[in-house]
Amino acid sequence: MTLKKITISVGIIRNSQNEIFITQRDASSHMAGFWEFPGGKVEADETPCEAVVRELQEETGIVAERPVLIKSLEHIFPDRVIILHFHLVEKWQGEPYGKEGQPMRWLPQSELKPEDFPPANESIVKALISGEI
Numbered sequence: 001m002t003l004k005k006i007t008i009s010v011g012i013i014r015n016s017q018n019e020i021f022i023t024q025r026d027a028s029s030h031m032a033g034f035w036e037f038p039g040g041k042v043e044a045d046e047t048p049c050e051a052v053v054r055e056l057q058e059e060t061g062i063v064a065e066r067p068v069l070i071k072s073l074e075h076i077f078p079d080r081v082i083i084l085h086f087h088l089v090e091k092w093q094g095e096p097y098g099k100e101g102q103p104m105r106w107l108p109q110s111e112l113k114p115e116d117f118p119p120a121n122e123s124i125v126k127a128l129i130s131g132e133i
């Protein structure tokens with residue numbers, strides 16, 4: 001059986017106090033209830049950077065300025081393979097909120113918890129906690 005392969009682009013929105021904006025995945029979605037960096041699927045005609053700008057506008061209302069690609073990885077879930085592109089977003093217009101009604105919060109990056117996120121996020125969350133990013 002071939003697993004379906006999905007490319008995802010997400011934004012790590014960080015403010016000047018080193019807080020990160022995270023949202024909670026919907027109860028009906030893959031990885032339901034986990035916290036995530038807002039983002040979603042890269043469409044056929046898009047670059048990962050274009051996709052994260054569009055997704056952040058749709059999910060959080062902000063216009064991201066110059067997202068910086070900091071890490072890309074592939075993660076094999078039991079039912080799918082995802083390629084995740086993580087972008088650091090430190091400049092934007094507007095104020096992020098849960099535009100699709102999803103729970104949201106700002107957390108100091110040192111207080112993030114790897115177990116609150118899908119397993120594919122472990123390395124990036126640890127790098128944020130340690131201050132490496």
Ligand SMILES: Nc1nc2c([nH]c(=O)n2[C@H]2C[C@H](O)[C@@H](COP(=O)(O)OP(=O)(O)OP(=O)(O)O)O2)c(=O)[nH]1
Nearest residue numbers: 008010030031036037038039040041082118120121
């Ligand atoms: N947004 C996001 N998705 C993540 C993260 N970590 C992680 O494993 N994922 C996975 C969960 C999902 O399988 C996939 C994101 O897909 P999604 O369904 O939210 O994509 P989308 O926003 O385009 O949503 P949709 O309307 O097409 O359903 O990536 C993360 O930090 N942020």
Ligand SMILES: [Mg+2]
Nearest residue numbers: 038039040041
């Ligand atoms: Mg999404």
